[in-house]
Amino acid sequence: MKALPLQPHPFRLLLYLEWILLGLSAFKLFGFPGWGRPVLWNNGELYSTIATKTPQMLAIALLLTVFGVMGLRLPTVRWSKLLYLVIAFGLIGAIGQLQGWGLDSLSPLLIAVVLRSSVLFGQTGKWAIAGLVWLVYPFTLVPFLAVWAVMQIVKYNLEGVTIPGLVMLPDGGAQFSLSFNPEQVQQFVTYVQNTVLYFLADALLSFGLILIFVLLLVNSLTNERQGRRKLALAHEQLYQYSVQIEDQATLQERTRIAREIHDSLGHLLTAQSVVLENTALSLKVDPQEAKAFLEDSKRLGAEARRELRQAISMLRSDPLKGKPFEEAIVQLVAEFNHITGINPMLEMNLPIQFPDRYQVAAYRILEEALTNIQKHSEATEVTIKLEIQSIDKLEIQSIDKLRRFYIYKLWTMAKDSTFSKTRLGLVYKA
Incomplete structure (x- = not known):
């Protein structure tokens, strides 16, 4: 079977954030050494704690480790991304099944799943995963939902209940001695219900805002990386353009040299031609004047050769000669x-x-x-x-x-x- 195609996590900042969330979840699951599960009315006691068993703790630690290691490598193929996501949710479900209480400790792991899905999927996929996580989140609040449900049952079934008031006894004990009429009991149950419902609504809203913030953060990082890639591509294109411009500049320089030759040598050779014609006319009539014309022709020829050397060497000649x-x-x-x-x-x-x-x-x-x-x-x-x-x-x-x-x-x-x-x-x- 072909190995699952994986790649390193592209954003180290998000990877560090996942580790922080993993540590927070571990703290919620295990707490401090000796920190047990709080319970009421256990074996005749009003309040007690139950420590998590060692095999159970080792299994949870192993599942957390596997979940954390999965973040080091991310899949690249679509089907492998979906399989990766299913495995991540399966690990979270297994941890919740083993832990059995305090399911709010799973919320950091759900945020880590949203972080990874934001890197794996596009805009539609990442928002869909965030919505799914938001719908799963209420199951981590099962204890509070249970309280709300119990209060709902009590609200419709309690009739004429008298709750005694609290009286402190001389031996340090306490005794309820207050009594409430059915209307007061109904009001108390309604208060508990509304309080729990308000807490649930606040928790859902806060968690939804956290998910939105996470998605916006990942989008910002993704856009920044894409911007860097586009900038690098633009730099490469500019380099290619600069090479083309350099070639074009070389061609233009050759054209300029040809123009310089035409301007300077054309002027000098034309002048030399006129001087030689004058020399031919003066040769028999006035040899001294003809000799002077020849000297001028020689000077013009030397200047033409100098201009030609300067043009061939591709040096910008200064016709003003510094004047x-x-x-x-x-x-x-x-x-x-x-x-x-x-x-x-x-x-x-x-x-x-x-x-x-x-x-x-x-x-x-x-x-x-x-x-x-x-x-x-x-x-x-x-x-x-x-x-x-x-x-x-x-x-x-x-x-x-x-x-x-x-x-x-x-x-x-x-x-x-x-x-x-x-x-x-x-x-x-x-």
């Missing part, structure tokens, strides 16, 4: 003037400092604009305008005299947290 933005723009315009012979009219209105990444982007935009003018325009005059329109907007304009190239760029700086360089593509208008 202030305005100074770098002036140098870029001066270089354009040196290569093309065109002296652009530069207007800059930058009252505030904006982030470095935007400075690099603006520099690259203007660099691309001047490169396009060198490649495709025959203009003799160029106007360049850089202006911060507001705290989060910068406008760049580059206009040649023939207006064949009109570049207008507007983007958000400080307030746009989703800014990316892909938004810096140029807008051309004929």
Whole structure:
């Protein structure tokens, strides 16, 4: 036969609480050493105690131990959960049968069953078990129910009973000497009945509230554990997303490098091409000027190689070379003037400092604009305008005299947290 599938108790806190309830039940069953069962009118005595027999005590202790050990491992299969529950109720019934009195000592064991069922079953199952336990609980109050039943019989059968009053005798004894009429007897019986009934109702209500509290406690612990599991799963998903984002960032960085190569090398190679054309024109007419053009071409080629090395090594190149933005723009315009012979009219209105990444982007935009003018325009005059329109907007304009190239760029700086360089593509208008 296949072994019963079991798992360790998932909540150590609930396991400790079960042990406390088990100890409370044991104390109610055994009490202090020498503590016996109280009885009335036993063998002619008005009051006496009867000690629980040793074999009976050993049997109860064994059943309590088995009940406690069952809490260390819980079943995982539905049919085994039901069998587990039947065995637990069977142990409680056997303890009650052996004990025979003071059945209220079984209430802690019933609460332990509710704790275990809350872990084993879902919402419907755990509330059903709690309801079943609440219905079983009145049987643990059999002595009080017996008193209520006896008083009910006395109420309808006593007629004309005279109960003597209590008189203290000289030898230390006592004698009842008071008498009550039938109406007073009926009132006394009604009082006892109502008192016992009130006690039973209070006990049932209190036990029901305890069961509800236990279920809410277990639900809270279960939800907390499920929350931890979901959080761990979310962390794992975030890790996977971070890996994907890292791959995407690598791809974007490669795209950025390609753009950097296009912006920087395109500008330098275009300038070098213009210088070489000037060299070819000046070679026969003015060798000294041609030599100067060759030096410029050599310098541009060296700078292009440096830009290429920086791009290949995936290091973010700083086209500003650590200079202030305005100074770098002036140098870029001066270089354009040196290569093309065109002296652009530069207007800059930058009252505030904006982030470095935007400075690099603006520099690259203007660099691309001047490169396009060198490649495709025959203009003799160029106007360049850089202006911060507001705290989060910068406008760049580059206009040649023939207006064949009109570049207008507007983007958000400080307030746009989703800014990316892909938004810096140029807008051309004929």
